[in-house]
Amino acid sequence: MVKLDNLVKTYGDFRLDLSLEIPDGTVTGIVGKNGAGKSTTIKAILGLIRPDAGRVTINGKDAMKLTGAEKKSIGAALSDSGFSAYLRIRDIICILRKTYPTFDEAFFRDCCSAQGLPLDKQIKDFSTGMRAKLRVLIALSHGAELLIMDEPTAGLDVEARNDILDLLRQYLTENDRRSILLTSHISSDLESLCDDIYLIHDGKIVLHEDTDTILSHYAILKVDEDTYETLDKSYILSTKKEPFGYACFTNEKQFYAENYPGIVIASGGIDDLILMMTGGN
Amino acid sequence: MLGLLEKDLRLTLTRKQTLVIFFVLALIMGMSMDGSFIVAYLTMLATILAVGTISYDEFDNGFAFLMTLPFSRKTYVTEKYLFSLLLAAAAWCVGAILFCIGSGIRHDAASLTDELPMLLAILPVMYLTAAIMIPLQLKYGAEKSRIVLLIFFGVIAILVFGSKRIFEGSNALAELTKALEGTSSAVVLLALVAGCALITFVSYLWSARIMEKKEF
Numbered sequence: 001m002v003k004l005d006n007l008v009k010t011y012g013d014f015r016l017d018l019s020l021e022i023p024d025g026t027v028t029g030i031v032g033k034n035g036a037g038k039s040t041t042i043k044a045i046l047g048l049i050r051p052d053a054g055r056v057t058i059n060g061k062d063a064m065k066l067t068g069a070e071k072k073s074i075g076a077a078l079s080d081s082g083f084s085a086y087l088r089i090r091d092i093i094c095i096l097r098k099t100y101p102t103f104d105e106a107f108f109r110d111c112c113s114a115q116g117l118p119l120d121k122q123i124k125d126f127s128t129g130m131r132a133k134l135r136v137l138i139a140l141s142h143g144a145e146l147l148i149m150d151e152p153t154a155g156l157d158v159e160a161r162n163d164i165l166d167l168l169r170q171y172l173t174e175n176d177r178r179s180i181l182l183t184s185h186i187s188s189d190l191e192s193l194c195d196d197i198y199l200i201h202d203g204k205i206v207l208h209e210d211t212d213t214i215l216s217h218y219a220i221l222k223v224d225e226d227t228y229e230t231l232d233k234s235y236i237l238s239t240k241k242e243p244f245g246y247a248c249f250t251n252e253k254q255f256y257a258e259n260y261p262g263i264v265i266a267s268g269g270i271d272d273l274i275l276m277m278t279g280g281n
Numbered sequence: 282m283l284g285l286l287e288k289d290l291r292l293t294l295t296r297k298q299t300l301v302i303f304f305v306l307a308l309i310m311g312m313s314m315d316g317s318f319i320v321a322y323l324t325m326l327a328t329i330l331a332v333g334t335i336s337y338d339e340f341d342n343g344f345a346f347l348m349t350l351p352f353s354r355k356t357y358v359t360e361k362y363l364f365s366l367l368l369a370a371a372a373w374c375v376g377a378i379l380f381c382i383g384s385g386i387r388h389d390a391a392s393l394t395d396e397l398p399m400l401l402a403i404l405p406v407m408y409l410t411a412a413i414m415i416p417l418q419l420k421y422g423a424e425k426s427r428i429v430l431l432i433f434f435g436v437i438a439i440l441v442f443g444s445k446r447i448f449e450g451s452n453a454l455a456e457l458t459k460a461l462e463g464t465s466s467a468v469v470l471l472a473l474v475a476g477c478a479l480i481t482f483v484s485y486l487w488s489a490r491i492m493e494k495k496e497f
Contacts, residue, residue, distance in 0.1 A: 046349050048348055048349070068356065070351075084340065084341075096284070098287050099350055
């Protein structure tokens with residue numbers, strides 16, 4: 001279990017201040033705009049930055065004080081960092097073999113081959129997508145209990161993204177205690193994979209909800225100005241002025257469907273969630 | 282630790298061209314020059330190459346990922362000192378072999394026995410390069426550490442020059458040299474190794490502290 005208890009980290013004007021929990025056996029997504037604090041949260045969990053206040057624990061132990069043996073159960077894929085670009089995959093295989101006793105070389109080689117990653121080419125000559133695939137495969141290669149991934153599918157085409165998501169699903173089915181924490185800008189990835197979603201905005205959690213609930217209960221109501229005036233706003237989370245009137249974001253789609261049969265209700269996805277909860281009025 | 286050593290060895294081997302040029306230069310010098318310069322030259326280059334792996338780790342924000350691998354920050358520092366020592370020792374061995382071959386070709390067996398204490402002293406003294414460069418590179422990064430290193434050597438040069446001026450006219454230096462002349466080379470060597478070990482240990486503690494405080 002990963003627990004962030006009143007974590008505070010300040011960089012100049014930016015202040016991250018949040019608490020969250022990732023129980024064993026769950027897939028948790030963190031969404032938010034650029035600069036919202038997603039990567040800072042990931043770094044705090046991985047013990048790469050020191051919190052100004054609060055605690056970050058993994059299985060009850062301070063993230064900054066994890067031993068080498070404890071870190072073996074974590075697989076990390078960062079969006080902007082990996083093995084030196086001067087190495088080749090053949091080199092990385094030798095390094096991982098000596099780093100993780102549980103390194104599954106056959107699996108790693110098969111996946112590299114399936115994803116078209118050459119073993120003898122320096123990583124600096126890889127495309128952005130190839131580098132992203134490699135980072136994910138490295139994190140998956142040693143049977144970690146917890147995967148922490150910052151934008152794992154960024155830069156990938158649809159086919160490669162689906163392949164990576166399939167690998168993550170397969171990883172989850174092998175052991176029901178395995179957990180994944182991931183950030184992504186691609187809402188369809190999160191919708192198809194995550195059990196719950198945290199929405200971060202300006203360093204704070206503005207919403208935490210089960211993905212199923214978001215998909216089934218959240219919606220955008222499109223109403224003209226007259227309807228808006230008479231609308232029961234008890235379940236309106238956010239409102240945005242539009243040329244036709246107002247777009248209202250609700251977490252009680254059914255309530256409005258039953259009581260206002262004439263209004264347009266568009267099912268809310270994660271993209272709408274981000275747009276309405278961080279950009280509306 | 283083994284994974285880190287493997288990584289650094291492989292990163293060093295990516296600089297094959299540099300290694301070949303160094304080796305060819307060493308061969309030419311070994312065959313043509315008298316003295317133990319060749320051993321010092323190779324040991325120094327190996328130490329610089331070993332410490333240079335920190336630049337590779339730092340490049341493209343690589344530190345962040347490395348610190349997610351299963352070892353502590355202290356282990357990372359320990360590995361850098363160990364890798365530098367191993368590479369320096371390996372280069373010293375190659376240099377010593379070339380020196381022996383060169384002496385053999387020149388039928389100069391006497392120089393080998395004369396220079397043995399000097400040869401043995403090269404390794405700890407050259408390793409001090411790593412002891413100075415590792416903490417600087419960890420603290421200031423590859424680019425800034427070069428400037429800091431230049432300032433460092435500048436200060437040392439000023440101190441040496443200054444002390445020379447101070448001792449000019451006094452015979453303290455001559456007395457010290459005279460006292461050392463009576464000491465056996467084994468004792469001097471041992472004192473040198475102990476001194477270098479102490480400086481390296483202090484440097485290691487400093488590096489470990491820098492890494493513990495670092496954020497990625």
